[in-house]
Amino acid sequence: MTPHPGAVRPEHTRTEMTQLVLPGFTNALGTAFGGQIAAWCDICAAVAAQRFVRGPVVTASMDQLHFLRPIRQGMVVVLQAQVNRAWGSSMEVGVRVDAEDVREGLREHCCSAYLTFVALGPDGKPVPAPILDSSGDPVAQRREKDADIRRNNRLRVREERRDNQ
Numbered sequence: 435m436t437p438h439p440g441a442v443r444p445e446h447t448r449t450e451m452t453q454l455v456l457p458g459f460t461n462a463l464g465t466a467f468g469g470q471i472a473a474w475c476d477i478c479a480a481v482a483a484q485r486f487v488r489g490p491v492v493t494a495s496m497d498q499l500h501f502l503r504p505i506r507q508g509m510v511v512v513l514q515a516q517v518n519r520a521w522g523s524s525m526e527v528g529v530r531v532d533a534e535d536v537r538e539g540l541r542e543h544c545c546s547a548y549l550t551f552v553a554l555g556p557d558g559k560p561v562p563a564p565i566l567d568s569s570g571d572p573v574a575q576r577r578e579k580d581a582d583i584r585r586n587n588r589l590r591v592r593e594e595r596r597d598n599q
């Protein structure tokens with residue numbers, strides 16, 4: 435299949451961010467605040483989305499976060515983000531968060547997040563996003579299919595909340 439001329443490969447949106455868990459990022463137990471991890475996910479994912487769009491984006495939603503294990507002070511947090519799927523003006527970015535113990539050289543998966551961003555034009559209104567070209571990449575194609583299912587759930591929840599307002 436011939437890729438769209440303006441299409442972007444998922445790997446070209448890949449973004450990695452590394453953070454050291456300093457005392458200011460921790461709670462009374464000496465482990466990272468969940469809100470801090472969420473903020474880092476948002477930043478890392480926003481960079482991946484901006485690399486895709488080559489313009490401004492805004493966070494429309496962040497799916498549930500499940501923290502699988504605590505991240506202790508002094509550990510290194512490694513976040514990896516990539517655009518999974520693009521629709522009209524919106525796109526889903528997946529973020530994987532690992533915690534690295536540099537003394538042991540071990541990395542453990544701590545949480546994953548899915549965020550939806552919307553590409554914005556100069557007037558602050560949604561504009562079409564580029565096409566994501568996942569041709570020839572079965573992993574990226576599976577992520578696209580999974581993202582479609584998550585989008586349906588998100589938009590259903592959005593409608594339910596609107597109805598309840």
Ligand SMILES: CC(C)(COP(=O)(O)OP(=O)(O)OC[C@H]1O[C@@H](n2cnc3c(N)ncnc32)[C@H](O)[C@@H]1OP(=O)(O)O)[C@@H](O)C(=O)NCCC(=O)NCCS
Pocket residue numbers: 492493494495521522523524525550552560588589592
């Ligand atoms: C996100 C935002 C730009 C959407 O604007 P809107 O006028 O509602 O536009 P639309 O309804 O046309 O939606 C635009 C796209 O966003 C998607 N979208 C909007 N809200 C969404 C949500 N909660 N979850 C997933 N996708 C969403 C729509 O499905 C649509 O996607 P598509 O073009 O790919 O089909 C607007 O709601 C906004 O500015 N929200 C605040 C964003 C913000 O400030 N974020 C920072 C954290 S507070």
